[in-house]
Amino acid sequence: MGGLNKLMRDRSAMICIIFLTLVVLAGIFAPWLAPHSPIDVNVKEKLAGISTTYPLGTDQLGRCIFSRLLYGIRTTVFIAFITMIVTIVIGTLIGGIAGLFRGKIDEIIMRICDVFMSFPSEVMILAIIGMMGPGLTNIVIASIIAKWAWYTRMVRSIIIKYADKNYIQFARVSGFSRWHIFKKHIMPNTVGEISVLATLDAGSVILMISALSFLGLGVQAPTPEWGMMLNEAKNVMTIYPELMLAPGIAILVVVAAFNFLGDSLQDAFNVKRGKRGKRMR
Template structure:
C-alpha cells in the first residue's frame, strides 16, 4: 500500500439513462410541479384558504371554485394548493430527520461492531417488533395533535430501516482495501466514515429516502384523518378528508380531490424511488441482464 490511500472509484450515473426511464422521469416532473405549486401557492390559489362564505357552502366544482367548496364555503382548490406546502414540509423534514438518525447509528453499528452493534441493533429489533404506524399513533396520542407532534411521532418510528440497511452496507465496505489503507496510515475513524464509508453506502439511502417521503406523506395524512395530525383550519389533505367524509354522498368532491392529491404525490415519489433504485443498484441491473 506504501502509505497511499486508495480512494473508492465514484460511479458515474448517466442522466440520459435516467431520462429514458419514463416512470422515474414522470415522477420527477410531478414532484417538481408540486414544489412549484408549494412555493407559489399564494399566487396560484384563487382564494384565501381560510376565507369562509357560508352562502356558498358545498358548491360543486364550477368556474369560480374549480374543486367546489366545503361545508364552510372555503375554496377546496385553494386549500389543496396550500396543503401541498404542509405535505411536502412534513415529508421532507421527517425523512431528513429519520435518515440522519438511521444513517448515523447504522454507520456506528457497522463500523465499530461488538457492543456498539449489539446495543443499536437490539434497540432496532425491539422497535421493529411494533407496526410502525401503530407506534406512531401511540406516540401522537401521547403528545397530542399538531404539526410538530405528528412530525416527531413519524420521525421516532422511521429511522430503524435506514440503520439496518446502512449497517449491512458498512459491514461490506469496511473490509475494502481503501478503508484498510486509510486505517494503515493512521486516519481517524470520523474521517474514514465521512470520507470513504458514507459515500459508498449512500446509494441505498437515497433510494430509501425518496420512497420514504411518499410513505411519510401518506402516514401523516392518515394521522390527520384520525384527528391526531395537523388540526383545522390549517389546510391539510388528511384533515380535509376527515372533514369531508360526512358529505361523501351529497358533496363527494370534498374527499375525491384531497384523495387524488395524496395518491398522485405518493405515486410520484414511488416512481422516482423505483427509477433511482434501477439506476443506483448495479446488482439489479445484473439481474435484468441475466
C-alpha cells in the same frame, strides 16, 4: 455516475421528478398561486361548482378547494420531507457509529434497534400520538421515533458492505481516522442506496400523515391538509361525494410518483430492498 446516467435515461423517472418538482414549487409559491385564502369561510358560496373564481369549487364552508389543496402541499408533503430528512440524519449518524466501531457499541445499538423494530411502526405511531396528543409536531416526533431504528440498521448494513473494500482497508492502514474514512469514502457510496430507501418510504410517510389527520389525530382544523380535507369531506359525502376527489387524487398521484421514482432509483443504483422495505412498513 453510471447510475445517474441510467436514471436520466429513464422516462418514467424523469416524469416523476418533474411532477414532484412542480408539486414542491406549487407548495412554495402557494400564497401567490392560490386565488383565495385557504381558511376564509364564505357560507354563501358553500358547495359551489367549478368556475373561474373557484377552479375546483368550494367545500361545505365555502372555502376554495384549489387554494386548500395548494396550501395542503406545505402540510402534507413538506412535513413528510422534514420527517424523512431528520430520520435519515439520525439513522445515518447512529448507523455510521455502529458500522464503523462495531464491537460492544454496535451490539448495544443493534439491541436497542431490535426493541424498537419489534413493534409495527403504525402501532407505535398511534401509541405515541395517543400519549402525546394530536398535532403536527407530535406526528413528526412519533414518526421519527418509530422509523429511526430501521434506517439505523439499513445504514449499518450498507456501511459494513463497503467496510471491507480494498480502498477502505488502504485508507485505514494509511492512518486516516474513522470519521475521515466515513465522510470521504463510505458516505459517497451510500448516498445512492439511502436515497432509494428514503424515496420509497416518502410515500408511506405521506399516507401516514394523511391517515392520522383523517382520523382526527394529526393536523387539526382549519389548517389545510389533504387528510384533513378528506375528513371534512366525509361529513357531506352522501350529498356531495365530489368533495373527496381533489384531496384523494392528490394523495394517490403524489404517493404513486414517489413509489415509481423509488423503483427507478432502485434499478439505476442496483439496490436490493429487504423484506421490511418491500412492504413499505
